[in-house]
Amino acid sequence: EADIYQTPRYLVIGTGKKITLECSQTMGHDKMYWYQQDPGMELHLIHYSYGVNSTEKGDLSSESTVSRIRTEHFPLTLESARPSHTSQYLCASSDIGLSYEQYFGPGTRLTVT
Amino acid sequence: KQEVTQIPAALSVPEGENLVLNCSFTDSAIYNLQWFRQDPGKGLTSLLLIQSSQREQTSGRLNASLDKSSGRSTLYIAASQPGDSATYLCAVPNQAGTALIFGKGTTLSVSS
Numbered sequence: 001e002a003d004i005y006q007t008p009r010y011l012v013i014g015t016g017k018k019i020t021l022e023c024s025q026t027m028g029h030d031k032m033y034w035y036q037q038d039p040g041m042e043l044h045l046i047h048y049s050y051g052v053n054s055t056e057k058g059d060l061s062s063e064s065t066v067s068r069i070r071t072e073h074f075p076l077t078l079e080s081a082r083p084s085h086t087s088q089y090l091c092a093s094s095d096i097g098l099s100y101e102q103y104f105g106p107g108t109r110l111t112v113t
Numbered sequence: 114k115q116e117v118t119q120i121p122a123a124l125s126v127p128e129g130e131n132l133v134l135n136c137s138f139t140d141s142a143i144y145n146l147q148w149f150r151q152d153p154g155k156g157l158t159s160l161l162l163i164q165s166s167q168r169e170q171t172s173g174r175l176n177a178s179l180d181k182s183s184g185r186s187t188l189y190i191a192a193s194q195p196g197d198s199a200t201y202l203c204a205v206p207n208q209a210g211t212a213l214i215f216g217k218g219t220t221l222s223v224s225s
Contacts, residue, residue: 006156033212042117043157043202045212058212090156101147102204102213104157 003027006091006105013081014113021076021108023091032074033092033102036060043090049074050096081112115140115207119216126193127224134188134219136203141181144210148177148188149202151218157202161188193223 003026013019025032030051035043035058045058049068063085064078074093078085091105116139126132136146145164149157161170161177163186169178176189186203200220204213 035212040217042215042217043204043213044215048211056211059207088154092157101159101162103159104149106156107154109154 004091004093004103004105006089006108008108009106010109010111012111012113015080015082017081019078019081019110021089021091021110023074023076023105024072025074025091025093025103025105026072027093027103028071029093029103030071030096031094031100032068033094034058034064034066034074034076035090035092036062037088037090037107039088047076081110083112086110086112115143115205115214117203117205117214117216119201119203119219121219122217123220123222125222125224128194130193130223131189131191132193132221134190134201134203134221136186136188136216138184138186138205138214140208141184142208143181143205145206146177146179146186147204147213148175148186149204151200151202153200160201190221193221195223195225197221198223 007022034047037043044060046062047066090107092102094100094102147162148160163179174191179186200218202218204215
């Protein structure tokens with residue numbers, strides 16, 4: 001079983017609040033990812049990182065930001081939450097290389113009222 | 114641009130049936146293909162990873178095949194059980210290897 005953790009699992013918050021979604025992995029993986037999944041829709045990549053101090057935007061435009069100060073930690077921040085940010089956010093990690101399996105955390109379901 | 118399609122979108126079967134889920138992708142230059150399971154409101158559990166050089170992978174009652182030239186993969190589930198009820202997703206890496214491209218999934222319901 002993959003050791004990748006996300007907190008909180010569920011979050012209901014008002015418009016305009018700043019939020020940080022936490023993601024940690026204990027597998028020593030260099031690559032980490034954030035995906036967004038709207039109900040009934042595909043997952044889309046919003047951020048990824050190849051290692052410490054490396055962050056890149058993904059295919060889906062997002063107003064969120066990420067940081068990678070430690071290998072095991074990859075938090076996602078929304079400076080001012082809006083109802084359009086309501087979605088499920090999934091964190092994943094993998095070893096470096098093109099053929100490595102991605103492991104996913106349990107996800108954070110965010111609702112902005 | 115890589116696109117992944119899964120059919121059917123939903124499938125209902127009685128317990129004990131063998132079934133096949135289909136996944137197709139438009140760009141055959143893939144490094145691997147991964148099948149996942151997602152329970153409602155939960156994260157993804159990796160089921161099988163098939164490298165581009167492999168034809169199939171097996172894990173318990175699951176068998177996944179890969180035909181790169183035709184851009185297809187199938188997930189075979191033998192002797193289905195109610196606990197198999199979930200959404201099954203297939204995904205392939207994009208060209209740059211920076212992300213997985215997912216299909217919309219097949220939602221499976223197995224009745225007892």
